[in-house]
Amino acid sequence: MTTNILEMRGITKTFPGVKALANVNLEVKRGEVHAICGENGAGKSTLMKVLSGVYPFGTYDGDIVFENEVVEFKDLTDSEAKGIVIIHQELALSPYLSIAENIFLNNEQKGRGGLIDWNKTNFEASKLLARVGLRENPTTKIMDIGVGKQQLVEIAKALSKEVKLLILDEPTAALNDEDSDHLLDLILHLKGQGITSIIISHKLNEIKKVADSVTVIRDGKTIETIAKSDVTEDRIIKDMVGRDLEHRYPDHTPHLGDELLRVEDWTAHHPQDSTRVVVDGVNLNVRAGEIVGIAGLMGAGRTEFAMSLFGHSYGSRISGKVFLRGKEIRTRTVSEAIENGIAYATEDRKTYGLNLIEDIKRNISMASLKKLENFGLVHDNEEYKVATEFKQSMNIKAPNVLVKTGKLSGGNQQKVVLSKWIYSDPDVLILDEPTRGIDVGAKYEIYTIINRLAADGKGIIVISSELPELLGICDRVYALSEGRITGELPIEEATPEAMLKLMTMEKPR
């Protein structure tokens, strides 16, 4: 009898042409929170898919020992029957069904005659909701609650299956700090109830907060498992990237020029409810060569501000003025905004940024086809040349520019998005969460690119939910709360404490 609830021994998984996992070992003690770290593509998700039966027994080598017995899962149902539940990064909830219906999906609470007993369903659901600390009516539809709460519903759903081992794949990736904290507290709380958790995360500070031990995976191999007392951020990063990472942010000396962009009194209302103010009288400016950050909690209106500015892509009843080099410009449509020198790289590159079934070349040219037009025809050789130049200058890792962007890793996808916008030759680039879901090494490259753009005299606005990132790369930071700019600090004065105070400042009522 060991104290380990789970042992994965010598797991090897190959895909045609790629060895995704090479002899990986993982030991998880009963009742602990075990973190798995690694860069994107290191093999974390593959390992969890092996564990949960998504890749069935027989498609991998090695043994999985769960509760002292060797298990051979054929699919997810098999692993769930044993009490292993995985919660994926992309939540698997049906937006039009209620919380209770989602919790008991495929596990319906039946009453007499095999029909669903709705009273029982909702009653059991509310008990589970209480356990995860979510105060919502179980009949509320999923689409009406935020991502943070949806995550809690997923956990409630896992609890309904009598979970023994809970696997959370990047659970806080889409959450703000408050919701993240709540979730992490819940994980610790569940630990108190004897539930073991495996948490996959990029965020080192939260790993430090909750994990009892950390296993680092790199290039499909286990590097080491570190006990809580020995965990330091530096050590984890070193394991993840394979060498010391002295600077997480590249050096940047600003060479500020004249004012490039000025936004005055920018206001936008909710697209469905035009009485609700989402962006409230925002004033801001950006100088040439300046990197300006916008910090704000989830729901502060950061993305909404950027998208309403960029061709009125969000919201209704939008008002305010935009000036470029002191001259008022119109940004009523996206093409107008682009023509007037504004570019916006979205926070959600897969849904809003890229055509994933198309190649790198055509994604880069997508916003600037006019430039390649010659007597009404697109000069496709020139397009290839331009894309190849970007591939080199941006260090996009792919055999050539004819690779479909859907096959690239997150960091390389982001470089394609940036290339697209750089090629449109804007004066001001708005980058919304430019490093979301990207591993440490690629983040550094993105920062370098941002610096380079600033050095070329572009104005850069960076929106990010990671405060350290903003403080690491910006020259000046605005704080946004409830759609209003609550403050503006030069980088020397922008301490995390000062920023958080501004970011949580409420509207006087």
Next chain:
Amino acid sequence: MTNPTPTQTPTGPTGESQAVGGNINPADNKFTKWLSHVLGDLGKNGIFIALIVVVVLFAILTDGILLRPQNISNLIVQNGYILVLAIGMVMVIIAGHIDLSVGSVAAFVGACSGVFAVQWGLPWWLSIILSLAIGALVGVWQGFWIAYVGIPAFIVTLAGMLIFRGLALAVLGNANIGSFPTEYRALGNGFVSNVFGEFELDPLTLGVGALAIIALIVQQVRTRRGRTKYGQEVEPMTWFVTKLVLVSVAIGFFAYALASYKGIPITLIVLAVLVLVYGVVMNRTVFGRHIYAIGGNRHAAELSGIKTRRVDFWLFVNMGVLAALAGLIFTARLNLAGPKAGDGFELEAISAAFIGGAAVQGGVGTIGGAIIGGLIIGVLNNGMSIMGIGIEWQQAVKGLVLLLAVAFDVYNKRRSGGR
């Protein structure tokens, strides 16, 4: 021009860390490279192989009747209107829409052209222009609802299917309109030949065939040169030449067959022009690129400044004009505008597009593919008719072929989709 190469390459502290591009095999010698090109091309041109298989199969089953000059000529003329529709349909499908109304629109426009050319006695050319304009108006109507009101194309064109069938019946007053002017009828069953006098083999047809082969070779060689000049990888020379020879032989045989019958069908000329023009539109114009971009990811296209509504709108106007043209060709061929005209055309055109490799989700498809898909359906129709197979079994077989073609496509993508 912008400057896409701001000096130095950024190197993060990690250097090589990404997952992609891992499966390039460094140790590939010349032969495996050649083979991979051939296999890759076969995968990409699976549809082309399928056409050849179907042709060979029916050539055998019909004791060679399928490949007789007269039959080859008939194949084009009989399927011309489906192929015209397939061109517009594949564009609509690439953008992520569908058009169920084209059959009804073809009937409606055919009926209108009957009124113009027969009842009102307008000149044939004016009748044709007016009819195409009506097609455009139909497109404007449907495009308006789809692009600017935001109603799904499925609904709008389902309504259109009923509306324009109804209008066709109303225009015809439940009777046929017939006996069109000769020039009008030429659109459906006219031939160009004999301009140099009577010969066993029509020299004009052979000449055009030869020109087509030369044009193809010149164009291919120029594309290849251009690519090499810009440092792009090109397929191995042997495979390039093999392919050119194969296609040239096919064109040559086709021209020979037409020359030994009545010459070049006017429908074929119309089709050839359409295929060339729309091929260029889809591959080389900003409009065409925007269609692919919209189909691949509408949101991303919108946020890249593409005017998605405008593209949608013009797509349906275009479809309306092509449906009108198909209606004209069909009416001209039958020399009759009837209430049943165009029945089921939409399904054949949609099948052609999907057999030709278009994706239901949009973003994928080619004009060439849709044409080949249409030809496969045509050969199936024609071959089975020659064999005396009844209409009921023809329907069933065509349905099965559509299903298998798409299933093959899905299987192929899953296999090559990697992780």
